[in-house]
Amino acid sequence: MENALASGLFEDEGIVLISGTGMVAYGKNKFSETHKAGGLGYKEGDLGSAYDLGLKAIQAASRALDNRYDMTPFTKEVIETLRFNISNDVIDFMEVNRENRTFIASLAPIVTKHGDLGDEYAKEICDSAVDELVLAVCAVQRRLQFEHPQLVIVGTLGNDTHYFRNTLFSKLMVSMPELEVFSPKLEPNLAACNLSLNNSVFF
Incomplete structure (x- = not known):
């Protein structure tokens, strides 16, 4: 989750939504407080995945x-x-x-x-899956209270689809009008290397 967050935001705070085979929303704020919503595994249903x-x-x-x-x-x-x-x-x-x-x-x-x-x-x-993803992102925002929330979306469902992606973006904007949404700028494994090499400070 840390790697996925770093793959899109290049900073120490924000929210990541991973929606692939599984799903999880994760965030970290400027006080290094973190919160995870979803990500309980396929036996729970991995709703939105x-x-x-x-x-x-x-x-x-x-x-x-x-x-x-x-x-x-x-x-x-x-x-x-x-x-x-x-x-x-x-x-x-x-x-x-x-x-x-x-x-x-x-x-x-x-x-x-x-x-x-x-x-x-x-x-x-x-639509049902999107509702679950939005619910997870909003749960992270409620817990961590970002002043200017930023979200990076990792995974095929949120980046490489049409109806699904458009519906996700639309419902996110309704729930969190101030939200900025990004696609990953790096592969998560490369972001992990950057985190390691730079002690969480990006060049």
């Missing part, structure tokens, strides 16, 4: 298979990707793969793709 999107994609597929949802291009692609034929196939799949978090997270691009295309179920999943 790619794992979360993938798990909800599987749930949407199961609902389409038994007619709780309409069959849409989104649910059809998930079903075809996972080779489901009937709703009970989901039971066998989850028995084997529930803890295979990277595989479940790999379904997230299907969600974001169909969110971009306007699929109501995919958009609903994206």
Whole structure:
């Protein structure tokens, strides 16, 4: 989390939101007080993460298979990707793969793709995940009370998507109008080297 924070802000205070396979929001203020929100792991759900999107994609597929949802291009692609034929196939799949978090997270691009295309179920999943990410960022801000909050977003969901990213930025601005948002300027591992070499003082 420290490395990810340093990757975008090059200073000692601010907030980082990591949203990849997992998720966490973390901040440090000028008094070196820190706070973490989320980041409790996939068993808690990693709400707002790619794992979360993938798990909800599987749930949407199961609902389409038994007619709780309409069959849409989104649910059809998930079903075809996972080779489901009937709703009970989901039971066998989850028995084997529930803890295979990277595989479940790999379904997230299907969600974001169909969110971009306007699929109501995919958009609903994206919206729910964004709400969780905003909730985490706001939790860090409430605890650390930044006068001029700055946020660096690390991970594919917040940087390389369209509907998801735009919705995230929009909801962050509604909740924290004074927030400045940045993409990483360095890879976190390179930021870690800078932290080590410069004793947390950047050139």
